[in-house]
Amino acid sequence: MKVLVTGASGFFGGRLCHALLRDGHSVRAFVRLSSNLSYLPTRLDNVALEITYGDITDYPSLLEACVGCNVVFHAAAVVESWLRDPSMFFSVNVGGLKNVLRAYKETDTIEKIVYTSSFFALGSTDGHIADESQMHTGKYFCTEYEKSKTIADKIALDAAKEGVPIVSVCPGVMYGPGKLTCGNMLVRTFVERFNGRLPGYLGDGSDRFSFVHVDDVVTSHISAMEKGQIGERYLLTGENASFNEAFDIASTITNTKRSWLNIPLFMIELYGWLFVLFCLITGKPPLVSPPAVDTMRHQWAYSCEKAKRDLNYKPRSLSEGLKEVFPWLKNMGAIKY
Structure with a gap:
């Protein structure tokens, strides 16, 4: 199969490109000129990854990549949980999907679209x-990201009703080896914790998130290409x-002491406002923001039984997944224990 991956330079997209090449597919990675390509495969089994430059918001470049x-x-x-310019969430997350759907209608080779939605949707x-x-x-909506993915989710469902061969997959909180972006937030949080910048627990522990290893999500994306039913949504979640x-x-995996301190969410929110102020001055994205804290005041617990049944989805436990993450973090010098 000739496969196009948008967002190929991201935490998830790069892992997906690796897996698709290993499975013998011809892979075209759609990336921006400014993207960091260090996590993308260069050559696997004598098959090189094809790089195509453009932007998901630039329709002509996307159309050319789809051909x-x-x-x-x-x-x-x-x-992200917060951006200085919130319109970016909608131009990329909503407008980008609209461009993909438009490109499908203007090409004659695309047989299926696997859309990476989100449990937030x-x-x-x-x-x-x-x-x-x-x-x-x-x-x-706790965040503008959540709002944009909710809007895009409805667009995908409506497109399927109109005959577009699209399948939506909704990952939980992905984590694993790879880029330490906001998409890998759990691992980024561990880096802060093990370096002393996060000295305690976050709130009272009443939050619930569905944590899933990135490679389990990758495998099920490929299964969605092969087995996913048009117009269906599949939750690719894990341990709640x-x-x-x-x-x-x-703490158990690394044999380190558990914290004795619980940091109230209102204090973390105040800390988030300081990060936002710092961002407004420097332009650097905040590590934590008030909208991110707002998500922790809610629960996001999901069942993945449908994906297990239809896609042969086999998510590993959080403990099993983290046993891989911490040696990787330690070997790369990001943490010590």
């Missing part, structure tokens, strides 16, 4: 565990746990 491709993995997205699950049948109420439970698992 001759059988499958499009649309993984390009702005994954389904809304919070406060007090229960949700499945793919849940629809976001649209009444309140709090950040504090993840910290305890980390």
Whole structure:
């Protein structure tokens, strides 16, 4: 198959390109001129990755990249909790999907689109565990990212009803070896914790997130290409746990002491406002922001039984996944224990 991967230089996109090449597919990576390509494969089994430059918001460059491709993995997205210019969430996360759908209609080779949505697109699950049948109420959004992915989710579902061969996959909180971007937030948080910049637990531990190893998400994207039903959503989630439970698992794996301090969320939110102020002065993205803290006041717990049944999805436990992450972080010098 000739496959196009948008967002190929990202934390997830790079891992997907590696896997697709290993499976014998011809892969075209769609990246920006300014992208860091260090995590992309250069040559695997004598097959080179094809690099195509452009921008998901620049339709002509995307259309050119789509020509001759059988499958499009649309993984390009702005994954942040806060941006100085919030319109970026909508131009990329919503406008980018619209451009992919337009390109499908103007080419004659694309047989399937696998769209990387998000568990945020389904809304919070406060007090229960949700499945793919849940629809976001649209009444309140913790972040502009959540809002943009919710809008894009509806666009994808509507496109499928109109005959577009699109499958939506909704990953949970991805983590694993690779780029330490906002898309790899759990691992970034561990780096802060093990370097003493995050001395305690986050809040009272009532939050719930569905943590999933990036390679499990990659494998199921490929399964969605092969087995996913048009118009369906598949939750690619994993173990539902709090950040504090993840910290305890980390302490067990690394044989380090657990924290005795609980940092109230309102204090973390104040810290986030300082980061935002620093961002406004320097232009550097904040490590934590008030909208990110707002997500921790809710629960985001999901079932992945549908993906297990239809895509042969086999997510590893959080403990199993983190046993791989910490030696990697230690070997690269990001943490010590």
